[in-house]
Amino acid sequence: MSAEAVVHFAPAEGREPAGSLSEKARKAYLATGFNDRLAEGDFTALKIHFGEAGNTGHIKPAWLGGLVREVRGKTSRAFLTDSNTLYVGRRSNSIDHxxxxxxxxxxxxxxxxxxxxxxxxxxxxxxxxxxAQARTSSSKIASAILDADAMIVLSHVTGHVQTGIGAAIKNVGMGCASRAGKLEQHSVAHPRVDAKRCLDCGACMPFCPEDAIVQAEGHVVIDPAKCVGCGECLVACKHGAIKMRWDQDSLRLQEMMAEYAKRVLDHFKGRAVFVSFLIQVTKDCDCMAKSQKPIAPDIGVLASLDPVAIDQAAADLLVAAGGGRDPLRAGYDIDWSGQLAHGQRIGLGTRSYRLAETA
Ligand code: SF4
Ligand code: SF4
Incomplete structure (x- = not known):
């Protein structure tokens, strides 16, 4: 792996129409040279998050028109893909999804x-x-991902309640995991209820997929035997009464995610590329079943062959757009750098990069 990765950058000029974003994504993608590596017949997975019902920030089909045209010009076997979720929602089985x-x-x-x-x-x-990795020895990965010959990882960059940032590493590490793989990664997260802050309103209870939140004396508690660490209750409680230990739980989760991503990308042996949209960047990820206000201006589209470099560049651009104040940490004060540091340590990619603006 080279010391410095190239991250291609097509800056946004304010709020842009879909056709313009599509052209920028196409150019940034082509600049990586990845399209030339595709051959007719290659099963090419375009890994995406379709957005939960009611979410409006997710990648739109019209943003992808130009890129998809290029891919289809190379292979007739490209497909859009994602895996099912752990939580209650419209993406927990293939039919609803x-x-x-x-x-x-x-x-x-x-x-x-x-x-x-x-x-x-x-x-x-x-x-x-x-x-062998520091935190895990195997990854439970969705089969169709590992049956593909090449992968194009399409990420909408957002903040995240458990990992601080949701971008390329998360899209691969968590997004390509089967339900069992997601469970394994989330099992290191242990939310707890702060009894002093809990108003006993019960609003968090319907969001728990495991019925792990139960009423106690004047507040709710989480049954650790049932909790799978999915983090749904963290977002559901509007009173800040449910908390994780960010320094321990989040770091462990981020590092497991990076290890999962490494095993997925080892399968592709360099036949993977990452395209990230810094458009409508929101505090929470696209799993949120609601429309959210952006936490930063639209920044543009990034593309790279290196998942660590592209996430580092996305975070740096967001901090720069915030005038040095990190918009990701304004929502949830989580140090998101654990996934990048561990990713670099295990050979997933490099945090050193050069931004190359596309014409
Ligand atoms: S939503 Fe928050 S305040 Fe309400 S019961 Fe759940 S933890 Fe307590
Ligand atoms: S993290 Fe919260 S919502 Fe998820 S299983 Fe545990 S208690 Fe339920």
């Missing part, structure tokens, strides 16, 4: 691509590549 993607405009007619939910009907289709 597909219908949701269609309702957000990702129809074959609009994109020219089929959708394959990579871990099967109910999230059980997985394979388990192994390699």
């Amino acid at each position: 597909l219908r949701l993607a269609w309702s957000h405009g990702f129809t074959p007619e609009a994109t020219g691509l089929p959708i394959i939910i990579a871990d099967g009907l109910i999230g059980r289709d997985k394979r388990e590549p192994r390699s």
Whole structure:
């Protein structure tokens, strides 16, 4: 791996129409040289998050028109993909997930691509590549991801309640994991209820997929035997009564995520590319079933062959846009750098990069 990675950058000029973003994404993607590595017949996974029902910040099909045209010019076997989620929502099985993607405009007619939910009907289709790492020895990865020949990782950069930033590393590490893989990663997170702050309103309870939140004397408590660490309750409580130990829980989660991403990308042996949209950057990720206000101005589109470098560049651009104040940490005060530091340590990529503006 070279000492310095190149991150191609197509800056946004204010709030841009979809056609203009599509052209910028196409140019940044082509600048990586990845498209020339595709050959007819390559199963090429375009890994995306279709956005939860009601979310409006997610990547839009129209932002991808130019890039998809280039990919389809090389291979007729490209497909859009994501894996099923842990939490209660419209993406926890393939039927609901597909219908949701269609309702957000990702129809074959609009994109020219089929959708394959990579871990099967109910999230059980997985394979388990192994390699010794500090926190994990294997990853439970959605099967269709590991059956593909090449991968294009399309990320909408956001803040995140558990990992500080949601970008390329998270899209691969968590987003390509089967439900069992997501469970494993989240199992290191242990939210707790601060009894003094809890108003006993019960608003968090319906959001828990495991019925782990139960009423106690004047407040709720989390049953550790049932909790899977998904973090849904952290966002659901508007009173700040549910907390994680950010320094320990988040760091462990970020490092496991980087190790999961490493095993996915080891499969592709360099045949993976990362395209990240710094557009409508929000405090929470696209799993939120609601519209959110942006926390930063639109910055543009990034593309790179290095997942660590592209995430570092995204974070740096956001901090610069905030005038030195990190907009990601304004929402949740989480040090997001753990995933980057660990990613660099384990050979996922490098934090040293050079920004190259696309013409
Ligand atoms: S939403 Fe917050 S305040 Fe309400 S019961 Fe749950 S933890 Fe307590
Ligand atoms: S208690 Fe919170 S973190 Fe645990 S399973 Fe329920 S919603 Fe997820």
